[in-house]
Amino acid sequence: MPSPADLKFDPITADWTYIRWLGDRKQIEEQTTTWEKTVVDRTPELSTWVDFCYQIRKRGVIVFAYANNHYAGHAPATIEQFRKLWQEKGLPEISKPARVRREYSLFD
Secondary structure (H helix, E strand, O other): OOOHHHOOOOOOOOOEEEEEEOOOHHHHHOOOOOOOOOOOOOHHHHHHHHHHHHHHHHOOOEEEEEEOHHHHOOHHHHHHHHHHHHHHOOOOOOOOOOOOOOOOOOOO
């Protein structure tokens, strides 16, 4: 799979984007089916994703990132590892996007 940096087109088409880290179900289930800990080290991939997400955030785009258990063995640990790598690179604090409530009329 190409890294995000290898893309030759702009994948951003809105003021928000989402990323889903999925894994190989068969491969990971050969190693575990309990989903309580990381069993595949995804540090190199997640480090690349940190750089990519930072570039997106610098453009003012909101990034929603999700992981499933099949990516590394434990989805919450994957997200926590991403956050740790982000902090280790000294990037600005990750925050939840502010929800803006807007009322629409029939003609908006």
